[in-house]
Amino acid sequence: MSEELDNLAARLVDGRINGTPVEDKVDLPRLEAAVREILIGIGEDPEREGLKETPRRVARAYAELFAGLRVDPKQAVKTAFTEDYNELVLVRDIEVQSFCEHHLLPFIGAAHIGYIPNESGQVVGLSKLARLVEIYSRRPQVQERLTGQIADQLYEMLDARGVIVVVECEHTCMSMRGIRKPGAKTVTSAVRGLLQSDARSRSEAMALLKV
Numbered sequence: 001m002s003e004e005l006d007n008l009a010a011r012l013v014d015g016r017i018n019g020t021p022v023e024d025k026v027d028l029p030r031l032e033a034a035v036r037e038i039l040i041g042i043g044e045d046p047e048r049e050g051l052k053e054t055p056r057r058v059a060r061a062y063a064e065l066f067a068g069l070r071v072d073p074k075q076a077v078k079t080a081f082t083e084d085y086n087e088l089v090l091v092r093d094i095e096v097q098s099f100c101e102h103h104l105l106p107f108i109g110a111a112h113i114g115y116i117p118n119e120s121g122q123v124v125g126l127s128k129l130a131r132l133v134e135i136y137s138r139r140p141q142v143q144e145r146l147t148g149q150i151a152d153q154l155y156e157m158l159d160a161r162g163v164i165v166v167v168e169c170e171h172t173c174m175s176m177r178g179i180r181k182p183g184a185k186t187v188t189s190a191v192r193g194l195l196q197s198d199a200r201s202r203s204e205a206m207a208l209l210k211v
């Protein structure tokens with residue numbers, strides 16, 4: 001089981017969760033029918049050679065891109081352990097690839113995560129922080145909720161003294177369409193516990209995160 005969990009992030013990327021293809025868990029025929037309708041809706045011919053296989057491909061791509069909906073974050077990060085360490089732990093520049101739930105267009109950037117372990121030094125393998133990002137990103141999202149969900153889950157899971165999560169992303173729904181402002185970065189932060197209540201600890205964490 002732990003070996004399976006060790007490879008969870010990789011499987012999310014290659015379309016498999018816990019040994020089960022992601023496609024098995026979603027309604028592929030329904031997705032395919034919907035993509036066909038979209039093609040007709042934009043004035044395309046879904047029967048033309050280049051588009052024939054597109055509904056099938058897009059359905060599978062969606063199953064993979066939204067695989068986080070079918071993963072329980074508690075399962076993915078349950079291997080916490082104790083260390084004689086009670087100071088800040090920070091991981092910067094964890095890649096974020098998510099989808100805004102308003103337009104289903106990608107927003108892409110980075111997450112920076114920090115936490116202060118509790119008195120018994122409960123810590124988690126560093127890769128688990130990236131897994132949390134992956135699981136919550138691969139869902140229809142808004143950046144604020146993504147940021148808060150990562151923070152809440154980590155805070156609860158580790159019974160941490162404090163948690164800080166900063167996410168900075170470019171939203172393609174703002175760059176490719178609509179207001180069309182490429183380069184604009186949205187920055188969101190969520191702080192919990194000591195990092196919320198104590199301004200000094202928070203500024204120390206912010207300085208180390210360089211955000």
Ligand SMILES: Nc1nc2c(ncn2[C@@H]2O[C@H](COP(=O)(O)OP(=O)(O)OP(=O)(O)O)[C@@H](O)[C@H]2O)c(=O)[nH]1
Nearest residue numbers: 100101102103141142143144171173174177178179
């Ligand atoms: N707060 C927040 N807003 C987001 C996020 N992703 C997309 N949006 C915004 O969601 C809003 C949806 O606005 P609507 O007016 O309902 O939709 P719209 O007419 O397509 O909006 P425009 O993008 O302004 O053309 C837009 O302002 C988007 O920029 C996000 O993660 N957080």
Ligand SMILES: [Zn+2]
Nearest residue numbers: 100102103173
């Ligand atoms: Zn959007």
